Amino acid sequence: MITTKRLTLRPIELKDSKDVYSYRSDAETNKYQGWSPKSINEIEEFISKNPKEFNKPTTWFQFVISENDSQTIIGDVGIHFIDKDQCELGITLAKNNHGKGFATESLKGVIDYLFNSLHKHRIITSIDPRNVASIKLVEALGLRKEAHFKKSLFFKGEWVDDIIYATLKKEWK
Numbered sequence: 421m422i423t424t425k426r427l428t429l430r431p432i433e434l435k436d437s438k439d440v441y442s443y444r445s446d447a448e449t450n451k452y453q454g455w456s457p458k459s460i461n462e463i464e465e466f467i468s469k470n471p472k473e474f475n476k477p478t479t480w481f482q483f484v485i486s487e488n489d490s491q492t493i494i495g496d497v498g499i500h501f502i503d504k505d506q507c508e509l510g511i512t513l514a515k516n517n518h519g520k521g522f523a524t525e526s527l528k529g530v531i532d533y534l535f536n537s538l539h540k541h542r543i544i545t546s547i548d549p550r551n552v553a554s555i556k557l558v559e560a561l562g563l564r565k566e567a568h569f570k571k572s573l574f575f576k577g578e579w580v581d582d583i584i585y586a587t588l589k590k591e592w593k
């Protein structure tokens with residue numbers, strides 16, 4: 421569990437299905453996401469596949485983000501443990517919680533934890549260049565642009581670009 425001033429990040433559970441489905445099934449929120457669940461069942465299947473073990477190389481581990489005051493689920497963060505030293509992050513917030521600094525606060529909490537408690541070496545994110553909100557978010561956090569791959573992902577019927585942002589433990593403040 422990771423706690424910040426306004427938020428708590430905890431492993432996703434089956435009881436979260438309805439809340440997570442409500443924003444994960446929203447077409448606008450999911451414009452640049454590879455996965456758009458069509459039913460609660462799909463969400464339940466996804467949750468039941470969340471690894472039992474945290475920090476296991478080659479797996480994605482999913483947290484939900486809950487607001488401390490209201491106890492409502494406002495989004496989720498996925499951590500891909502690429503190998504034992506490197507992670508990739510993905511974040512999705514419910515539309516009515518955009519623009520409040522919750523994504524910045526969540527990712528800062530996760531990155532602090534990965535570097536300071538788990539002693540990871542490098543953290544990356546993969547972003548569609550059209551996803552302006554995500555680019556603003558990672559740049560504000562201080563991640564560096566490392567690569568812009570041209571038409572490297574086949575996404576929703578077309579080849580699209582992919583930008584990689586990264587930060588190293590020694591760079592993170």
Ligand SMILES: CC(C)(COP(=O)(O)OP(=O)(O)OC[C@H]1O[C@@H](n2cnc3c(N)ncnc32)[C@H](O)[C@@H]1OP(=O)(O)O)[C@@H](O)C(=O)NCCC(=O)NCCS
Nearest residue numbers: 449452510511512513518519520521522523524553554557
């Ligand atoms: C990517 C995403 C999580 C970014 O969310 P966001 O709400 O823009 O990011 P933040 O929560 O950090 O909000 C930043 C904004 O909140 C404002 N803000 C308000 N209160 C704030 C506070 N206390 N602290 C910091 N920022 C605050 C900032 O000024 C900033 O506004 P600006 O963009 O006009 O400069 C969101 O757009 C999303 O869920 N998109 C859909 C899913 C997706 O595409 N994910 C990316 C795949 S990895």
